[in-house]
Amino acid sequence: MFKLFDVYSRLLAYHGPQGWWPAETAFEILVGALLTQRTTWKNAARGIDNLREKNLLNPVNLALASEVEIADCVRCTGFFRKKAERLVGIAKILVQQYGGSLQHMLKESTTEELRERLTSWKGIGPETADSILLYAGDLLVFPIDQYTKRLVNRLELNSGDYQGLQARFMSQLPDDLTVYKEFHALIDKHAKTFCRKKPICNQCPLREICKYPVRTTS
DNA sequence: ACCCAGGTGGCCC
DNA sequence: GGGCCACATGGG
Numbered sequence: 001m002f003k004l005f006d007v008y009s010r011l012l013a014y015h016g017p018q019g020w021w022p023a024e025t026a027f028e029i030l031v032g033a034l035l036t037q038r039t040t041w042k043n044a045a046r047g048i049d050n051l052r053e054k055n056l057l058n059p060v061n062l063a064l065a066s067e068v069e070i071a072d073c074v075r076c077t078g079f080f081r082k083k084a085e086r087l088v089g090i091a092k093i094l095v096q097q098y099g100g101s102l103q104h105m106l107k108e109s110t111t112e113e114l115r116e117r118l119t120s121w122k123g124i125g126p127e128t129a130d131s132i133l134l135y136a137g138d139l140l141v142f143p144i145d146q147y148t149k150r151l152v153n154r155l156e157l158n159s160g161d162y163q164g165l166q167a168r169f170m171s172q173l174p175d176d177l178t179v180y181k182e183f184h185a186l187i188d189k190h191a192k193t194f195c196r197k198k199p200i201c202n203q204c205p206l207r208e209i210c211k212y213p214v215r216t217t218s
Numbered sequence: 219a220c221c222c223a224g225g226t227g228g229c230c231c
Numbered sequence: 232g233g234g235c236c237a238c239a240t241g242g243g
Contacts, residue, residue, distance in 0.1 A: 032224095034225095036224050036225090038225055043241065078241075125225060125226045128224095145225085146224075146225085147224070185224090187224095188224055192224095
């Protein structure tokens with residue numbers, strides 16, 4: 001049985017630290033987490049830059065902006081009308097109920113209660129909430145995305161649903177924010193490098209523990 | 219001309 | 232509580 005920390009060590013040794021999450025503020029992390037849903041980070045980052053240029057990268061201004069203007073900024077991230085609608089909704093909640101400060105909100109309750117709160121907001125599901133808690137709130141929560149699910153399938157470590165899988169990661173990893181942040185990012189990096197496009201399994205840092213047959217071409 | 223990208227919410231049964 | 236479906240642009 002392979003420990004997840006061993007997987008983490010292999011990925012870190014091969015790919016190096018990823019430095020997630022790049023952002024100036026907690027709110028920028030939330031915006032990025034929402035915009036990157038079913039989209040590449042490259043396009044999400046473009047959307048963030050567009051919002052920044054219009055000074056809309058804060059809850060107060062975003063809550064006052066029109067959905068059409070926001071949609072225009074985030075068009076390049078796909079699902080742009082939905083995302084604009086959700087960003088405005090979230091900004092309004094932050095302004096009306098939390099003094100316009102996500103950072104402050106993330107310190108005023110337990111992790112479980114914050115997770116419930118975030119997932120009750122339209123546009124924030126389990127993965128987005130957990131990414132916000134970890135990267136914006138510095139709370140010890142491991143986000144489970146599609147790449148993580150695919151990875152554990154390859155390693156035959158699947159533990160059922162989101163909660164089961166998350167419990168598995170969190171019980172096997174040390175209570176270390178840096179490990180959580182880097183591991184999640186490394187899984188993403190790894191999937192893009194070796195498990196998509198043209199797999200080159202004979203160079204993969206996980207080749208000794210991966211259950212899939214070695215592929216040297218696509 | 220397909221397929222995928224750091225999901226989520228609303229239906230339906 | 233699980234199985235569909237819409238949401239939509241950008242790049243390989």
